[in-house]
Amino acid sequence: MSRRTPNPGARHVIEFRGVGKRFPDGTVGLDSLTLTAREGEITVLVGPSGCGKTTSLRTVNRMVEPTSGSVHLDGRDVAEGDPAELRRGIGYVIQQAGLFPHRRVIDNVATVPVLQGLSRREARARAAEVLERVGLDATLAQRWPAQLSGGQQQRVGVARALAGDAPVLLMDEPFSAVDPVVRVELQDELLRLQADLGKTILFVTHDIDEAIRLGDRVAVLRVGGRLAQFAPPDELLAAPADDFVAGFVGRDRGYRRLGFVPATALRLSDLPTRVEGPDGAGPPGEWTVLLDGDRPAAWLGPDGARHDLGSLYVTDGGPDGTAASDGAGTLRGALDATLSSPAGRGVAVDGEGRYRGGVDADDVLALLERDPAR
Numbered sequence: 056m057s058r059r060t061p062n063p064g065a066r067h068v069i070e071f072r073g074v075g076k077r078f079p080d081g082t083v084g085l086d087s088l089t090l091t092a093r094e095g096e097i098t099v100l101v102g103p104s105g106c107g108k109t110t111s112l113r114t115v116n117r118m119v120e121p122t123s124g125s126v127h128l129d130g131r132d133v134a135e136g137d138p139a140e141l142r143r144g145i146g147y148v149i150q151q152a153g154l155f156p157h158r159r160v161i162d163n164v165a166t167v168p169v170l171q172g173l174s175r176r177e178a179r180a181r182a183a184e185v186l187e188r189v190g191l192d193a194t195l196a197q198r199w200p201a202q203l204s205g206g207q208q209q210r211v212g213v214a215r216a217l218a219g220d221a222p223v224l225l226m227d228e229p230f231s232a233v234d235p236v237v238r239v240e241l242q243d244e245l246l247r248l249q250a251d252l253g254k255t256i257l258f259v260t261h262d263i264d265e266a267i268r269l270g271d272r273v274a275v276l277r278v279g280g281r282l283a284q285f286a287p288p289d290e291l292l293a294a295p296a297d298d299f300v301a302g303f304v305g306r307d308r309g310y311r312r313l314g315f316v317p318a319t320a321l322r323l324s325d326l327p328t329r330v331e332g333p334d335g336a337g338p339p340g341e342w343t344v345l346l347d348g349d350r351p352a353a354w355l356g357p358d359g360a361r362h363d364l365g366s367l368y369v370t371d372g373g374p375d376g377t378a379a380s381d382g383a384g385t386l387r388g389a390l391d392a393t394l395s396s397p398a399g400r401g402v403a404v405d406g407e408g409r410y411r412g413g414v415d416a417d418d419v420l421a422l423l424e425r426d427p428a429r
């Protein structure tokens with residue numbers, strides 16, 4: 056996955072300063088949480104059920120008031136001022152979208168612009184723009200929320216949070232109610248939007264894969280509302296602070312971390328290729344890439360039978376500079392291409408899907424040997 060360049064000098068937009076929350080029944084939801092979310096970054100809060108993720112998020116928009124410490128937004132203590140005004144300046148997306156069931160999609164999205172003082176007409180125009188931005192067809196705008204799929208509802212939820220044009224977004228398990236395929240689509244969409252919009256996002260999930268995929272920085276919390284580690288995802292995978300974090304990030308963390316190791320030194324090899332067409336040529340005798348124009352279409356086995364390409368190694372990002380796919384330009388992508396190919400050699404393409412060359416397992420292994428984090 057190609058990632059945005061971290062900006063160590065970025066402003067601290069959201070700051071938790073020793074935030075604690077003890078509920079009236081004595082339950083400790085948060086125990087002295089200190090962390091910062093930087094401008095233009097996705098900061099993820101992850102951890103097991105009940106560790107205080109939602110509680111921390113809600114202290115930012117004052118749906119929960121801390122019992123100790125303070126939360127600062129743009130340097131101001133959120134406890135000062137009017138909570139309703141505070142919330143209008145913060146986009147908020149929750150699980151199962153939380154749409155108003157009796158408002159059409161367009162009016163759900165227009166809610167905050169109307170509260171911000173736009174006329175209904177202007178607010179609807181703004182809503183239509185944002186719906187398009189999150190990839191929803193204009194024909195869906197007049198539907199009721201119940202007439203949408205779960206994935207579409209989540210997109211509307213994201214659109215509604217973006218419509219107010221707030222620089223800060225709070226997202227609480229926004230994609231957890233949809234199936235895994237749609238979930239990855241929504242994650243991709245968020246990364247694409249974020250590359251464009253550069254919001255400051257605080258994102259809650261219990262799914263470590265989602266955290267690693269989306270987060271510029273990831274805070275792992277443990278039950279009792281205590282921070283176990285706060286680090287960029289590659290650091291979390293390479294050097295978990297303790298056994299709890301190591302257990303939480305999972306047993307295959309070494310492999311997953313390869314998704315953050317650039318394969319810039321990887322040499323692409325030449326593969327035998329043949330252009331698809333009725334040229335009547337016989338079996339090639341060795342594994343050959345069949346090209347459709349300048350794009351790989353299939354492997355031709357030594358006996359001439361067609362085989363699936365396996366996963367392609369994408370050498371760099373997509374045309375808009377965002378991640379073209381998981382593993383683009385990384386050792387994980389290169390290794391996966393070699394392991395999933397029927398030919399034992401992977402096929403490399405550029406961000407536009409054009410054939411670039413082959414990936415040999417030996418070359419990938421040689422780079423793995425040199426990986427400093429091993």
Ligand SMILES: Nc1ncnc2c1ncn2[C@@H]1O[C@H](COP(=O)(O)OP(=O)(O)OP(=O)(O)O)[C@@H](O)[C@H]1O
Binds near residue numbers: 082103109261
């Ligand atoms: N209003 C409340 N009164 C008492 N305890 C509460 C209240 N709200 C949350 N808690 C408790 O605070 C702790 C943290 O809850 P929180 O919802 O923040 O966890 P979470 O990490 O978001 O969990 P999940 O992943 O299950 O949503 C839990 O033990 C929870 O039971």
